[in-house]
Amino acid sequence: MADRYLSFTGTAPGRFLTRRLGLPQPAPLRRFSEPDASPAGPLLHLTAGTSGLDLAPVLARTGLHAGSEAPAAVVLDATGVRDVGTLGEVHAALHPVVRSVAASGRVVVLGAPLDPADHHQAAAQQALEGFTRSLGKEIGRGRTVNLVRLTDAAAAESTLRFLLSPKSAYVSGQVIGVDGTTVTAPGDWERPLAGRTALVTGAARGIGEAVAQTLARDGARVVVLDVPAAEADARRVAERLGGTALILDITAADAGDRIAAALPDGLDVLVHNAGITRDRRLVNMPAERWASVLEVNLASVLRTTDALLAHGTLRPGGRIVATASIAGLAGNAGQTNYGASKAGVVGLVRSLAPRALSGHGVTVNAVAPGFIETRMTASIPLFIREAGRRMNSLAQGGLPVDVAETTAWLAHPASGAVNGQVVRVCGQSLLGA
Numbered sequence: 001m002a003d004r005y006l007s008f009t010g011t012a013p014g015r016f017l018t019r020r021l022g023l024p025q026p027a028p029l030r031r032f033s034e035p036d037a038s039p040a041g042p043l044l045h046l047t048a049g050t051s052g053l054d055l056a057p058v059l060a061r062t063g064l065h066a067g068s069e070a071p072a073a074v075v076l077d078a079t080g081v082r083d084v085g086t087l088g089e090v091h092a093a094l095h096p097v098v099r100s101v102a103a104s105g106r107v108v109v110l111g112a113p114l115d116p117a118d119h120h121q122a123a124a125q126q127a128l129e130g131f132t133r134s135l136g137k138e139i140g141r142g143r144t145v146n147l148v149r150l151t152d153a154a155a156a157e158s159t160l161r162f163l164l165s166p167k168s169a170y171v172s173g174q175v176i177g178v179d180g181t182t183v184t185a186p187g188d189w190e191r192p193l194a195g196r197t198a199l200v201t202g203a204a205r206g207i208g209e210a211v212a213q214t215l216a217r218d219g220a221r222v223v224v225l226d227v228p229a230a231e232a233d234a235r236r237v238a239e240r241l242g243g244t245a246l247i248l249d250i251t252a253a254d255a256g257d258r259i260a261a262a263l264p265d266g267l268d269v270l271v272h273n274a275g276i277t278r279d280r281r282l283v284n285m286p287a288e289r290w291a292s293v294l295e296v297n298l299a300s301v302l303r304t305t306d307a308l309l310a311h312g313t314l315r316p317g318g319r320i321v322a323t324a325s326i327a328g329l330a331g332n333a334g335q336t337n338y339g340a341s342k343a344g345v346v347g348l349v350r351s352l353a354p355r356a357l358s359g360h361g362v363t364v365n366a367v368a369p370g371f372i373e374t375r376m377t378a379s380i381p382l383f384i385r386e387a388g389r390r391m392n393s394l395a396q397g398g399l400p401v402d403v404a405e406t407t408a409w410l411a412h413p414a415s416g417a418v419n420g421q422v423v424r425v426c427g428q429s430l431l432g433a
Contacts, residue, residue, distance in 0.1 A: 003026075003373070003389065003396060003397065005026075005386065005389070005390075006026050006028070006396050009023075009024075009025050009026060010028065024390045024395035025140075025395065026142075026390075026394060026395035026396040027103055027104070027140070027141045027142035027394075028104075028142065029104055029142045029169040029170065029394065029396070030103075030104035030142065030166050030169060031166050031167075031169045031399070031401065031402075032165060032166040032167045032169075032401075032405060033166075040063075040064075040072060041064065041065075041067070041069070041070075041071065041072025041073070041102055041105075042064065042065055042066055042067030042069055042070075042071050042072060042073075043059060043062065043064035043065065043066065043071065043072065043073045043074075043075065043164070044071040044073070044074045044075070044097060045059060045074075045075050045077070046074065046075070046076045046077070046093040046094070046097075047076070047077045047078075047080070047089075047093070048076060048077070048078040048080065048081055048086060048087075048089035048090045048092075048093050049078060049079070049080025049081040049082060049086040049089060050080040051077045051079050051080040052079070052080070053077055053079055053110070053150075053152075053153050054153055055075070055077060055110075055153050057153075057154075058153045058154065058156070058157045058160060059075060059160070061157070061161075062160065062161055062164050062165075063165075064164060070100045070101065070102045070105075071097065071100065071101055071102065071105065072101075072102050072105050072106070073101075073105055073106040073107070073108070073164045074094070074097060074098075074101060074105075074106070074107045074108070075108050075110065075160075075164070076090065076093055076094060076107070076108070076109045076110065077110045078090055078109055078110060078111055078128055079110055079111060079112040079150070080112075081111070081112075081124045081125060081128065082118070082120065082121045082124055083120045083121070083123075083124050084120075084123075084124060086124065087124050087127055090109075090128070090131060094107070094135075098135070098139065101139070101143055102143075103141040103142050103143065104141070104142040104143060104166070104169070105141075105143045105144075106143070106144055106146075106163060106164050106165075106168070107135065107139065107143065107144070107145040107146075108145075108146055108147075108148060108160065108163050108164060109128055109131070109132050109145070109146070109147045109148070110147075110148050110149075110150060111125050111128045111129075111147055111148070111149045111150075112125055112149060112150075112151070113125075113149055113151065113177070114126060125149075128147055129147060129175050132145050132146065132147040132173065132175070133145075133173045133428070136172045136173040136393050136428045137173070137393045137428060137430075139393075142169075142394060144163075144168060144169070144171060144172035144173075144394075144428075145172055145173065146163050146168075146171065146172060146173070146174045146175075146176065147174070147175045147176070148160070148163065148175075148176050148177075148178060149175065149176070149177045149178065150177075150178040151178075151179070151180045152178075152180045152417075154183070155178055155179065155180055155181055155182070155183050155416075155417035156178040156417065157183075157185070157414060158183070158409060158412045158414040158415045158418075159176060159178055159409070159415065159417075159418060161189070162405075162406075162409040162412075163176075167405040167406075167408075167409065168405065168406070168409075169402060169405075170394065170398035170399070170402035170425055170426070170427050171402070171406060171423065171424070171425055172393055172394065172427060172428040173393060173424075173428030174423055174424060174428075176418065176421055176423060177418075177420075177421060178417045178418055179417050179419065180417065181416050181417040181419075183413075183414045183415070183416045183417055184413065184414065184416075185414050186412075186413050186414060188219075191218055191219035192218055192219065192412050192413055192414065193215060193218040193219040193220035193268075193269070193408075193411065193412075193413070194218075194219030194220075195219070196219070196220050196221070196268035196269060196413070197220065197221045197222075197223065197263065197265070197266070197267050197268050197269070198212075198215045198220040198221070198222050198223065198267075198268060198269035198270075198271065198411065199222075199223040199225055199246070199259065199263070199267055199269070199270055199271065200212045200215070200222065200223070200224060200225065200271040200273055201225045201226070201250050201271065201272055201273050201274035201304075202225070202226060202250075202273045202274030202275060203222075203224040203225060203226055203234065203237060203273065204224065204226040204230035204233035204234040204236075204237055205230070205233055205237075205375075206374045206375065206376070206400060207273060207323075207369070207372065207374065207400045207403050207404070208226075208271075208273040208274070209237050209400070210399075210400035210401050210403065210404040211271055211273055211400075211403065211404040211407050211408075212224055212237060212241060212243070213237075213241060213404065214401065214404035214405060214407070214408045215269065215271075215404075215407075215408055215411060216241040216242065216243060218408055218411075218412075220268075220269060220411075221242075221243055221244075222238070222241050222242075222243035222244075223238075223243060223244050223245075223246050223262075223263070223267075224237050224238040224241070224243055224244070224245045224246065225245075225246045225247075225248065225250065225259070225274075226245075226247065226274070227247070227248070227249050227250070228247055228248075228249070231245070231247045234246075234247060246259065246262055250274050250296070250300045250304065251295050251296055251299070251300045253303070255300065255303065255304055255307075256303055256304040256305075256306065256307020256308055256311070257307055257311070259304065259307075259308060259313070260307065260308060260311040260313045263313055266312075266313055266314070266315040267308065267313050267314050267315065267318065268314075268315055268317070268318050268319065269318065269319045269321070269411045270304075270305070270308060270314060270318070270319070270320045270321070271321045271322075271323075271407055271411070272301045272304070272305070272320070272321070272322040272323055272345075273323050274296060274297075274300070275296060275297045275323060275341075276292065276293055276296045276297065277293065277335070277338050277376070278290075278292055278293050278337060278338075279334045279335055279338065280334060281333070281334050281336075282336045285336065285337065289337060290336075290337045293337040293338055293341050294337060294340065294341050294344075296341075297338070297341035297342065297344075297345070298340075298341040298342075298344040298345060298348075301322055301345060301348065302348060305320060305348070305352070309356065309359075309360055309362070312360075314360060314362050315361075316360065316361030316362070317361055317362075317413065317416065318360070318361070318362040318363075319362065319363050319365075319410060319411045319412075319415070320352075320356065320362060320363065320364045320365070321365055321366065321367065321407050321410045321411055322345045322348065322349060322364070322365075322366045322367075323342075323345070323366065323367055323368075323369070323403075324342045324343075324345040324346050324349075324366040324367065324368040324422055325338070325339075325342040325368055325369055325370075326368055326369070326370045326424060326426050326429050326431060327339045327342055328340075328341070328342025328343035328344070328345065328346055328368065329342075329343070329346070329368060329422075329424070330429070330431040332431075342368070345366055346366060346368075346422050348364075349364050349365060349366045349420060349421075349422060350420055350422075352364050353365070353419045353420030354419070354420065357419055363410075363415070363416060363418065363419040364419065364420065365410045365418060365419065365420065365421045365422070365423070366421070366422045366423070367403055367406050367407055367410070367422075367423055367424075367425050368422055368423065368424045368425065368426070369398065369402075369403050369424075369425045369426065370392060370398060370424065370425065370426025370427060370429040371388040371389055371391075371392070371397045371398065371426070371427075371429070372397060372398045372399065372400060372402070372403060372425075373397045373398065373399055373400075374400060377397065391429060391430045391431065392426055392427035392428055392429045392430060393427055393428035393430070394427035394428065395427075396427065397427075398425060398426065398427055402425050403425050406423055406425050410423070
């Protein structure tokens with residue numbers, strides 16, 4: 001459904017009226033498209049504290065360039081911030097330039113892991129989270145602000161490319177950890193998944209279809225999995241993407257075994273996207289509504305993941321990306337079942353990630369969508385829908401492609417240093433942290 005308010009605020013009368021009334025003024029977001037395949041505009045590289053990172057080679061490969069005009073992106077290396085005094089250098093670096101960042105521009109702050117042996121460093125580095133999230137809520141004009149904690153610039157290249165590009169249009173206010181794992185750059189950054197196989201559950205329509213399409217764009221052979229009732233749509237999507245359809249009920253006890261049998265040559269990317277809602281306040285929620293949501297959204301994810309790891313279907317260097325939700329992080333009235341299931345996905349990711357990496361060479365991460373414009377959200381009553389759209393720092397709903405681009409980054413072969421992360425794709429929702 002079209003966002004008429006967004007369109008109205010783009011007109012002269014709309015801008016005048018919304019300013020006078022103090023209403024949100026969302027800016028159209030610049031998203032990735034094939035004719036606009038790389039970031040555009042100058043990059044400003046700043047430093048606070050004394051840093052040991054060699055960022056120049058990585059930043060040179062982002063497609064951004066040095067220049068004197070308004071920056072399209074600002075990267076502030078604050079890994080050397082170790083106390084309250086050097087926190088002042090964060091202010092000194094960004095205060096003069098933040099207003100000049102172009103519309104739909106990017107601000108990425110780089111921080112260091114918190115040092116448990118140095119509480120002054122830990123306090124100063126933790127302060128960067130509050131700073132980043134606060135700046136994201138005030139910067140406006142479709143601009144985003146994110147914090148990346150890292151120890152090695154090369155390991156963070158895929159993450160920096162993503163956050164500095166139009167692919168991250170609806171990702172803001174996030175704190176992403178990148179460890180020091182050695183990663184291998186793909187032969188072709190434009191088609192990093194070439195020669196890899198990706199399976200997406202619930203891929204016949206909506207967000208799942210967008211994920212399948214984006215992974216196929218990046219070179220993957222996509223397996224489109226959905227239930228028998230969606231077979232026609234699943235086969236249509238698979239045919240369009242040059243992939244294959246796999247029709248089965250993901251809640252079946254043998255679903256994992258059947259997937260493994262259908263992929264004898266193995267799997268590189270597993271995207272758990274299938275999910276349902278059965279909303280009702282707990283006092284009015286019958287047991288079957290609770291059970292069905294937990295079965296589809298959580299139990300099937302656990303069983304399928306366990307089975308595919310046990311079978312060795314996921315090859316070393318593989319990626320598991322599960323779909324959580326801000327409802328699982330912040331809660332939502334009428335969604336105790338859904339919130340529980342999506343919070344369970346977060347628990348799965350945080351527990352399994354280190355063991356899957358050490359035991360199978362597979363990373364495990366999650367995306368947590370906020371208000372995304374789909375057929376489901378289009379059916380929400382008008383005023384509730386408008387509240388959902390506006391209650392984020394970008395003052396608008398996201399698109400399925402925003403979730404898809406974030407999933408593709410986590411599935412990237414050079415994202416092996418990103419593990420156990422839950423990344424919100426919510427325009428920095430005002431609900432929750």
